[in-house]
Amino acid sequence: MYLRDLVTLTSSSFLTYRMRSFLTGLGIAIGIAAVILLTSIGEGLHQFVLQEFSQFGTNIISVQPGKTQTQGGNVGIFGSSRPITLEDADALRRLPYVEYVIPGLVGNAEVRYQGRTRRTMVLGEGRDFSKAFTMKVQSGSFWTDADDEQARAQAVIGSKIQLELFGDVNPLGQYLRVGGQRYRVVGVMESKGQILGMDMDDAVFIPAARAMELLNRPGLMEVNVSYRADVDAEVVIRHIKNRMIERHGREDFTIISQEEALEVLGSVLSILTFAVGALGAISLLVGAVGILTIMTMAVTERTAEIGLLRALGARQQQVLVLFLGEAMMLSALGGVLGLLIGIGIAQGLHLLVPALPVHTPWIFAALAELTAVTIGLAAGVVPAMHAAKLDPVEALHAE
Amino acid sequence: MIELQNVCRTFIVGDQKVEALRDINLSFGAGEYISIMGPSGSGKSTMLNMLGLLDRPNLGTYLLDSGNVTDLNDEQLARVRREKIGFVFQSFHLVPRLTAAQNVELPMILAGIPVEERRARVQVLMQNYGLSDRADHRPDQLSGGQRQRVAIARATVMNPTVLLADEPTGNLDQATGWEVLKLLEGLLAQGITLVLVTHDAEIGARAHRQIHMLDGRILSDERQTP
Numbered sequence: 048m049y050l051r052d053l054v055t056l057t058s059s060s061f062l063t064y065r066m067r068s069f070l071t072g073l074g075i076a077i078g079i080a081a082v083i084l085l086t087s088i089g090e091g092l093h094q095f096v097l098q099e100f101s102q103f104g105t106n107i108i109s110v111q112p113g114k115t116q117t118q119g120g121n122v123g124i125f126g127s128s129r130p131i132t133l134e135d136a137d138a139l140r141r142l143p144y145v146e147y148v149i150p151g152l153v154g155n156a157e158v159r160y161q162g163r164t165r166r167t168m169v170l171g172e173g174r175d176f177s178k179a180f181t182m183k184v185q186s187g188s189f190w191t192d193a194d195d196e197q198a199r200a201q202a203v204i205g206s207k208i209q210l211e212l213f214g215d216v217n218p219l220g221q222y223l224r225v226g227g228q229r230y231r232v233v234g235v236m237e238s239k240g241q242i243l244g245m246d247m248d249d250a251v252f253i254p255a256a257r258a259m260e261l262l263n264r265p266g267l268m269e270v271n272v273s274y275r276a277d278v279d280a281e282v283v284i285r286h287i288k289n290r291m292i293e294r295h296g297r298e299d300f301t302i303i304s305q306e307e308a309l310e311v312l313g314s315v316l317s318i319l320t321f322a323v324g325a326l327g328a329i330s331l332l333v334g335a336v337g338i339l340t341i342m343t344m345a346v347t348e349r350t351a352e353i354g355l356l357r358a359l360g361a362r363q364q365q366v367l368v369l370f371l372g373e374a375m376m377l378s379a380l381g382g383v384l385g386l387l388i389g390i391g392i393a394q395g396l397h398l399l400v401p402a403l404p405v406h407t408p409w410i411f412a413a414l415a416e417l418t419a420v421t422i423g424l425a426a427g428v429v430p431a432m433h434a435a436k437l438d439p440v441e442a443l444h445a446e
Numbered sequence: 447m448i449e450l451q452n453v454c455r456t457f458i459v460g461d462q463k464v465e466a467l468r469d470i471n472l473s474f475g476a477g478e479y480i481s482i483m484g485p486s487g488s489g490k491s492t493m494l495n496m497l498g499l500l501d502r503p504n505l506g507t508y509l510l511d512s513g514n515v516t517d518l519n520d521e522q523l524a525r526v527r528r529e530k531i532g533f534v535f536q537s538f539h540l541v542p543r544l545t546a547a548q549n550v551e552l553p554m555i556l557a558g559i560p561v562e563e564r565r566a567r568v569q570v571l572m573q574n575y576g577l578s579d580r581a582d583h584r585p586d587q588l589s590g591g592q593r594q595r596v597a598i599a600r601a602t603v604m605n606p607t608v609l610l611a612d613e614p615t616g617n618l619d620q621a622t623g624w625e626v627l628k629l630l631e632g633l634l635a636q637g638i639t640l641v642l643v644t645h646d647a648e649i650g651a652r653a654h655r656q657i658h659m660l661d662g663r664i665l666s667d668e669r670q671t672p
């Protein structure tokens with residue numbers, strides 16, 4: 048029997064029972080649509096979050112003080128870690144493959160300009176901040192003092208600070224009070240908006256050494272190291288680790304590479320997408336029951352026809368294939384319909400709510416269709432086996 | 447051509463043993479015209495199923511074209527049915543969803559014969575049986591006589607050795623019935639062995655060889671020269 052004939056024979060039964068086949072296919076379609084819709088939103092969210100996390104650039108390694116570990120002795124002796132200092136940052140700057148080293152810490156302080164006061168985020172950073180991270184300075188520039196320790200009191204302000212404190216006044220060259228100290232404004236950042244709840248526009252950037260003093264902190268919260276894009280993160284991490292151990296005598300710091308963090312985050316989000324997809328798959332089960340029902344009915348209705356086919360020389364296997372083929376085709380067509388509905392709704396939602404990220408990778412669509420066909424196959428097996436095993440004589444005389 | 451040796455077939459119905467065929471010995475030659483008659487329950491239907499390889503004997507041997515077909519497996523049986531046996535039923539047994547031409551094509555589809563050859567063979571048969579203008583009609587658009595002609599075309603499309611007809615005129619009016627009968631008898635010239643099961647004595651009398659059955663036994667086996 049040729050595949051073409053199989054298609055002709057099975058489609059003849061769809062054409063005869065149009066409504067019934069359509070409704071059964073619809074059962075699968077709704078399941079597939081739910082899976083596609085949910086995974087599209089999950090995947091869209093996945094990409095959105097990754098994009099949020101990686102918008103500072105991906106080839107950045109962060110070194111933070113302290114290391115979480117369990118020790119045999121008293122935690123008091125070994126538990127304390129040395130702060131990471133600007134000297135440490137300087138030392139990292141001389142490592143191979145390293146492009147920029149940005150010492151960093153963050154805190155809150157009051158900023159004031161001509162009677163207007165605002166409590167805002169103060170970021171102690173290095174002079175290469177805007178080069179290492181993908182954040183642009185709109186006007187002016189970061190301070191250029193080569194010595195981090197001796198950096199003068201200069202500040203770069205976020206666009207919101209400019210708007211709130213300066214209004215129409217050009218802030219460049221103006222003096223701003225940050226926590227009681229006078230800072231000359233040398234640059235204004237381009238608006239970046241919220242990043243994971245942190246409003247980067249409502250921030251003031253000042254040299255790290257001054258921020259440490261201002262916030263009364265003994266060391267840096269982190270040192271961000273950007274490295275050449277063509278180098279493996281592992282290599283840079285090894286260099287950083289060795290140099291830091293050299294300086295601190297032991298590993299009392301934690302190294303986090305953006306790449307690894309994104310990988311972990313990515314896998315977590317993938318699991319999330321998979322989970323919502325599985326949730327949608329529950330409705331596929333209902334569709335499968337629909338196919339099982341309709342195929343069981345079909346075998347009962349066509350018992351005499353099965354007898355005839357056997358009399359005409361059909362093997363048991365051919366009868367099996369005919370009914371399995373019908374179940375699979377029904378679910379495959381339902382699957383295609385479901386893909387169209389699912390992708391359609393996803394895109395429609397995206398048009399209605401542009402903030403909702405939606406993404407349907409073709410591999411998801413292909414997997415969903417494959418699932419539909421597999422479900423048809425699974426649901427069709429029992430009725431098809433029953434059909435194949437019918438006794439030809441009894442089947443022929445069934446009315 | 448066809449030979450049944452000591453064939454027995456018993457069924458268990460409830461807790462009762464029904465002996466549908468008891469020690470049957472028969473042999474048919476090529477081109478023979480046989481009618482099997484008897485009251486219901488006489489075993490003639492079982493005999494037909496046995497000859498058509500739809501049923502297996504409990505005991506005995508069945509030789510078809512000098513090959514032993516008694517102990518073949520399902521696949522081999524299907525092949526023999528496909529290639530050597532044609533069925534015509536009282537209730538036509540056409541697939542309602544397929545056109546007349548597709549119904550005739552069905553055995554060739556199952557046999558995996560290429561499309562072009564199928565088309566050609568269907569066309570010739572439809573023409574021979576005066577169904578050319580009905581090829582694209584579905585069974586419910588055909589008269590009883592036309593339906594049975596489609597069924598006969600389907601039964602002969604694989605050029606079988608033997609054609610088994612189970613009350614082929616049972617659902618037809620007399621005139622149409624005679625027509626169908628003549629069509630079947632016309633096949634004898636091609637060397638087909640025609641086995642007709644009927645309880646209509648008038649129809650049975652047309653056969654060259656008449657077998658009467660009762661209680662699973664052959665009561666009489668008479669040949670008449672036409």
